[in-house]
Amino acid sequence: MSTAPPSRTPGATPGSHAEVTLAANMRRARRVGFATIVIRESSRIMRIWGQTLVPPVITATLYFIIFGNLIGGRIGQMGGYTYLQYIAPGLIMMSVITNSYGNVVSSFFGAKFGRHIEELLVSPLPNWLIVLGYVAGGMLRGLLVGLIVTIIALFFTHLHVEHLFVVIAAVLLTSVVFALGGFVNAVFAKNFDQITFVPTFILTPMTYLGGVFYSIQMLPEWAQAVSKANPILYMVSAFRYGFLGQSDVDVGFSFAIMTLSVVVLFAACVWLMNKGTGTRE
Amino acid sequence: MKALSLRQLCKTYNNGVQALKGIDLDVEEGDFFALLGPNGAGKSTAIGIVSSLVNKSSGTVTVFGHSIDTDLEAAKSCLGVVPQEINFNQFEKISTILLNQAGFYGIPRPVARERMEYWLNQLQLWEKRETISRSLSGGMKRRLMIARALIHEPQLLILDEPTAGVDIEVRRSMWEFLRRINEQGTTIILTTHYLEEAENLCRHIAIIDEGRIIENDRMSTVLRKLQTETFVLNLRGPLRGTLSLPGYRVTAPDETTLEVEVNKDQNLNEIFGALSAVGGEVVSMRNKANRLEELFMRLVEGRDVGSGQPTAPPTAQADA
Ligand SMILES: Nc1ncnc2c1ncn2[C@@H]1O[C@H](COP(=O)(O)OP(=O)(O)OP(=O)(O)O)[C@@H](O)[C@H]1O
Ligand SMILES: [Mg+2]
16 A cells, blocks of 8 residues: 655745645635534534533423423513513523533533643644634534523423524624633633532522523612623623513623623633643643 | 754743753754653653644744744644654544544545545554544554544654553554655654664654753764773672773672673773683673663763772672
């Protein structure tokens, strides 16, 4: 058997035909590289579906039964909708947040821990593309779980959609924000405790207090003010606005916050990767 | 064309350890290069910097003319690395690991599959392609990492102790394999603690100790520099007097063993003569180590030629 001839790229002078081909090759290589990360992430989600997909579905179902059916029946209407209809967007958003975050934090930290992150670090893929690949993986799981929770919600109630575009934009942006957040967490994490700390002690309380189960208008003045410092409130509210057409906060402002978070967090992730924090000695 | 060029490369780890203290190194395209040095010398650190796994403190690295500071992607595409420690996902199948690796280098799946088949066959792992990598033996894991480093057919292959913990038969077949891909044009840099391996395979050699390069030359030149050889003489009984061998460095590990260094201008007859004079009867004799090993020890320990009196232990002279 003979060795396949190595595909070696010769140097190219600027503007030449060779340079154009080089650039095209690089674009193609990056596309393939990105797709490879996404495929690897999705097969990880599917391989360990018992950890990635089943628990959030069970949790959401319990919420719908307990809060929606059992307790919700006694709460009565919230802004003209049943309590179940009111919390459904919040519960969907909560599962998108936890799963986008959780997927990236555990996958990237796992890759650090198992050292196979080195495969990516040694490869010619630029850091921003590695970040994007992991974010895509996080979005995939977040949105998949969000979709499953939505389907479960439909077993319990009718979901009215007022502004479809707002629903989609809000869920996509939120998913990106928390996938990026999970990435930052994983970069700094030195052990498994540190990847559960943020979700348990920061993310979950903030989500619960971010208006998933109630309207902040039910809170006293000071508590409303405190709530408005919680970014998750804006995401949940925007998402719920897409469904119900009513919101605790200004929706335009919500989108501004989400977009800003995406930009800042993405820049932070790429900067951390370039610097080698947590990944290179 | 230089496959690799390091200039004044320094690395100080966060804990203050100065692992590299200004390394200059050139490896020509097509070379088979050995990087030797005792544990903790800085070999893996140097390789880590070249492969972007360790941040350098200062200095420059160029791979086939591409600086890792200004042209990192191009430098990385020329490079394949087999690390010292296992670093693939132990829960993935061999085929998955290789196809993903190819993907990270932008190789489309159909091409990746062909190459995977080729390299797995070359490394006798094709039958294992559907195995979860965790369940491979240690030697197979090393070969998997070699296949992984070659799937994008790099111009420069760097192997950090590829034969550590590998049985003799597999080691020999790995040598054959490396020699073959070197002949086909891949530049190879190898670290090893088996000096026989370096002497067998490599044309150039650098020895690094405590973060500095202390020797860097053609293998043949380096070996020629070795002016002396050490012989181990086994005696039938203890000597009856003080051995007098001016100009020779003699040590006596025990009463009936002598180690004598002989350089090019000296001869063994003189030794035997001096031994006979004090009633020494030589029953057997052998070379202490292979030549490279000897040189290595000498460079790393900084020894020099002694007085010719046995130095240790003192009992060797007790009868005087
Ligand atoms: N991550 C690290 N943090 C701090 N110090 C380190 C780190 N890695 C290596 N060192 C130190 O740097 C020095 C060089 O280590 P290196 O691993 O490069 O040696 P080596 O030549 O590869 O040794 P070996 O033959 O044992 O593999 C050693 O003193 C080591 O303790
Ligand atoms: Mg080492």
